[in-house]
Structures are given as C-alpha cells and as structure tokens.
Amino acid sequence: MVTPVGGRKPQKVDVRVIAASHVDLAAAARDGRFRPDLLARIREWPLFIPR
Numbered sequence: 703m704v705t706p707v708g709g710r711k712p713q714k715v716d717v718r719v720i721a722a723s724h725v726d727l728a729a730a731a732r733d734g735r736f737r738p739d740l741l742a743r744i745r746e747w748p749l750f751i752p753r
Contacts, residue, residue, distance in 0.1 A: 719744070727744075
C-alpha cells in the first residue's frame, strides 16, 4: 500500500517489475558493485535466455 503525495488514505497497488542486465549481478554483488538486498528481491524468478 502507498499513500499518494498529498493524499490521506493508503491505496493498494499491484506492481510487477521486469529487470534485465548483461552483467553477472551475483558476481557484482559479491564484489560490492551491486546491492545484495536488491539482488535478492529481483531474483524471484530468473529467466535465462540463450544467446
């Protein structure tokens, strides 16, 4: 739930995020170049597409 700017009541939201990268994010998180907590959130259902 979010409260819009200037609003008084929280509203339910339904959000889906699709993220893509050519970088190995797991390695970047180990090296300290990517936030591990964010990686955990976006790794819910990884899709690996062959090149």
